[in-house]
Amino acid sequence: MDDQTRLMHSHGVGMAGHPGLAQHMQDGTAGTDGEGRKQDIGDILQQIMTITDQSLDEAQARKHALNCHRMKPALFNVLCEIKEKTVLSIRGGQEEEPPDPQLMRLDNMLLAEGVAGPEKGGGSAAAAAAAAAAGGVGADNSTEHSDYRAKLSQIRQIYHTELEKYEQLEIVSTGGGYGQNLKKNACNEFTTHVMNLLREQSRTRPISPKEIERMVSIIHRKFNSIQMQLKQSTCEAVMILRSRFLDARRKRRNFNKQATEILNEYFYSHLSNPYPSEEAKEELAKKCSITMSQVSNWFGNKRIRYKKNIGKFQEEANMYAARTAVSATSVSAQGSQANSPSTPNSAGGYPSPCYQPDRRIQ
DNA sequence: AGGAATGATTCAAT
């Protein structure tokens, strides 16, 4: 359309003087005087120019009339010639766009989050993995989970239905028929619509297949950018969802009393070296029904907080020391164990400058 | 409401 108006305006009525036109005009059967022909051409051009002002029916009729006009072949040939000359100035920019790194990033992320990619399996797997990383204690964990999953699949669904609209299938030129094996969506529908329009227009003005191709690629680029936006906002939505549901800091639950007792028991009975081995951690995790990393976190926090303010923990230390002492003496009457905390806090050598074959003390 | 307690995360050092 732009081409049309540009063509018309730049060459306008001056086309009447075009050598090719003169030649074609001589082929014409009717028309006796040159003035009349000029008038004819002017009329035709005027009608073409104003065709968009008409109502649909009128325009249709007008188009038909123009197509049957005796001067039509001549004018068409002239337009072809002019086009041939001007089309050279239109750079045949056939830029094969390289895969956009940002788009790839978005795609990868959506895939990782289970939004894109295969069916539900991926989504729940990702959710499970994420939740596991967040370290659920159990309890209401499962409800949080399904909540998260529901929201995620909601996003997923919206994403897919939206994406489908703008997706363009590879056009496999099977013989000659475009359009048959295309998925029905906004992009393809619009593309075929434009292509049909151009093809229809090619009856009245010269349009090369290259141009149609170019137009199609422009449309595809536009739809691609829409897709990009969709992906971007989907990513944002997922990130927000993730931070709301899966950031463990947001969903912190204190361990139950029994668990903290077990942990404290171990800590204070190993106060000289409160670094449980891998196996010890595993056992503690099992006993407390928490994960190993939670055990590690707990000990990490405990060590640093104990060290920071030993005084504050004195009472607690005494309590657990006494408890283990009682259990030790009651369970086994043998007066063994160098671990006898008769003076409880004295065993608290963790930060104190004791002789220890342990790790750092400082 | 506000501070203490607490589990988790981050980051640098080892």
Add this chain to the structure above:
DNA sequence: ATTGAATCATTCCT
């Protein structure tokens, strides 16, 4: 990879 330290975000307690 593990740890200490600082910090965050939530829960508990008064």
